[in-house]
Amino acid sequence: MAEALAAAGLASSIVQFITFSCQLVERLKEFQSSIQEVPKTFRDISVQLPLLVDTLGKTKAQADSRQVTWETASALKPVVEGCLEQIKSLEDILTKTIPGQESSAWDRRFKALSSLRHDKAVQRISSALQSYIQYLTYHEASHKASILAAPQELITEPDGLQQKTCFMVKYDQDPNFVGREDIINEIDRRFALRQRRVALTGIGGVGKSQIAIEYSYRYRKRHPEVPVFWVHATKTRFEEGYRNIARELALPGLIDPAVDTVQLVTRWLSDHLNGPWLLILDNVDDIEALQEGCNLTSAQLDQKQATASISSYIPPSESGLILITTRDRRVGERLAHRQQPILVQPFTDKDAKHLLRCKLPEPDDWVEADSLELLEFLDHLPLAITQATSFISENRITLTEYLGLLRAGNSDTRDILREDLPDPGRDIEIRNSIYRTWRLSFDQISRQNPRAAEILSIMAILDRQAIPDLLLRKDSEGKVIFIKAIGTLKAYSLITEEKQGSIFGMHRLVQFA
Numbered sequence: 473m474a475e476a477l478a479a480a481g482l483a484s485s486i487v488q489f490i491t492f493s494c495q496l497v498e499r500l501k502e503f504q505s506s507i508q509e510v511p512k513t514f515r516d517i518s519v520q521l522p523l524l525v526d527t528l529g530k531t532k533a534q535a536d537s538r539q540v541t542w543e544t545a546s547a548l549k550p551v552v553e554g555c556l557e558q559i560k561s562l563e564d565i566l567t568k569t570i571p572g573q574e575s576s577a578w579d580r581r582f583k584a585l586s587s588l589r590h591d592k593a594v595q596r597i598s599s600a601l602q603s604y605i606q607y608l609t610y611h612e613a614s615h616k617a618s619i620l621a622a623p624q625e626l627i628t629e630p631d632g633l634q635q636k637t638c639f640m641v642k643y644d645q646d647p648n649f650v651g652r653e654d655i656i657n658e659i660d661r662r663f664a665l666r667q668r669r670v671a672l673t674g675i676g677g678v679g680k681s682q683i684a685i686e687y688s689y690r691y692r693k694r695h696p697e698v699p700v701f702w703v704h705a706t707k708t709r710f711e712e713g714y715r716n717i718a719r720e721l722a723l724p725g726l727i728d729p730a731v732d733t734v735q736l737v738t739r740w741l742s743d744h745l746n747g748p749w750l751l752i753l754d755n756v757d758d759i760e761a762l763q764e765g766c767n768l769t770s771a772q773l774d775q776k777q778a779t780a781s782i783s784s785y786i787p788p789s790e791s792g793l794i795l796i797t798t799r800d801r802r803v804g805e806r807l808a809h810r811q812q813p814i815l816v817q818p819f820t821d822k823d824a825k826h827l828l829r830c831k832l833p834e835p836d837d838w839v840e841a842d843s844l845e846l847l848e849f850l851d852h853l854p855l856a857i858t859q860a861t862s863f864i865s866e867n868r869i870t871l872t873e874y875l876g877l878l879r880a881g882n883s884d885t886r887d888i889l890r891e892d893l894p895d896p897g898r899d900i901e902i903r904n905s906i907y908r909t910w911r912l913s914f915d916q917i918s919r920q921n922p923r924a925a926e927i928l929s930i931m932a933i934l935d936r937q938a939i940p941d942l943l944l945r946k947d948s949e950g951k952v953i954f955i956k957a958i959g960t961l962k963a964y965s966l967i968t969e970e971k972q973g974s975i976f977g978m979h980r981l982v983q984f985a
Contacts, residue, residue, distance in 0.1 A: 529722030638699035648830040651823035671796040671804030674816035675965035676909040677855030680797040705756040741787040818852040831861035924957040
């Protein structure tokens, strides 16, 4: 057990060093771009850091697989901590020498000259790092020799102790998770049938991400040896998610400016020798990213390579599983290789009541008739229910008083729908209010299909149910254009089809929003 704990401590120190090194490499690039002539000592460290990261990445792999003794782990940990201390000192120096973005040419020259004052300090840091590199290189060579000479002497994992694996889900498991057993069972069924990609689709706020979070925790409990990765798959954050995976796995070449980090992770995930894994791609909502591509590669790559579609970086794998969440059914269908996505519907009456009871700050405030009316108004949507209870809690009002604000049907109703209260089960960069959630969908639709946005605006001023297509279709409009516009709205689950192709309806809250 002591050896396992020492190995885990070593691995943790290495991850901390790699994370800080990646940040420092960006600072060094910033420094190099801000002055014309970079001092030699800074250039030397730019070479040393990638070498250190690669070497320590191999050491981490040994520690994760328990291939180091307690004595070795105890000896290596101070080395890693020494490396971290040195680069933190270098970071302090860079903070003093990097010119600001508004700096004049004279200021930049002055900063460049002032960097020479730190030359001896940087040289000492470089010498220390070189000593650490030599030590680690010696350890790596000794480790390989010991494997060839006496593989039976390798430290094996103690009985009953699971090997540390990556679990990159940053959200806590919800103790009040309600229902959805049919969907979780369906995900398991599809994966068991060797469908490697499964998509969840449904209107914003219906709880797709919460199902993915719950599934990831249940999967880890059943398969503690399998790594679980989480990537927020918007255009701007996809690369960040893959970079975090590369850091967690300590992949060789991680901070080499010539290496495409996204491609590096894609290759790792595609390699069946790396065993099974579960990748959750959350909020893959933008079909344009699949069609037209987005900037995913590092800025240092040639601009000709700088545009690629997200789908090209979702790896083919015989051993990995991918769970996708999206508001757009078409995206889910394309990414799941034309397999039909699992449609996530609003809660049943029973589950909606259970969630409301769990979330209410004062259970004694429960009034059956008012509760049923509130859930009906909120269309049984989990996000709307959670935001309602958060508002009730923060403002110390009763459920009945909250319902009265919704009944008003004026600016009070709109203000409540715009409320954006924190939700620990949702990404911190995602808006939590129902209004803003659906506004995002509307903005995406406006870009993709302006005619669809126009139809939705028309439906919002009509009675929300039993709207005939005659009121929505223009006299001179082609059938294909109309079908595609309606198809876009249905794909986002913003409207319902009450009679195939001719009668439509929409959610009450969509109409308000």
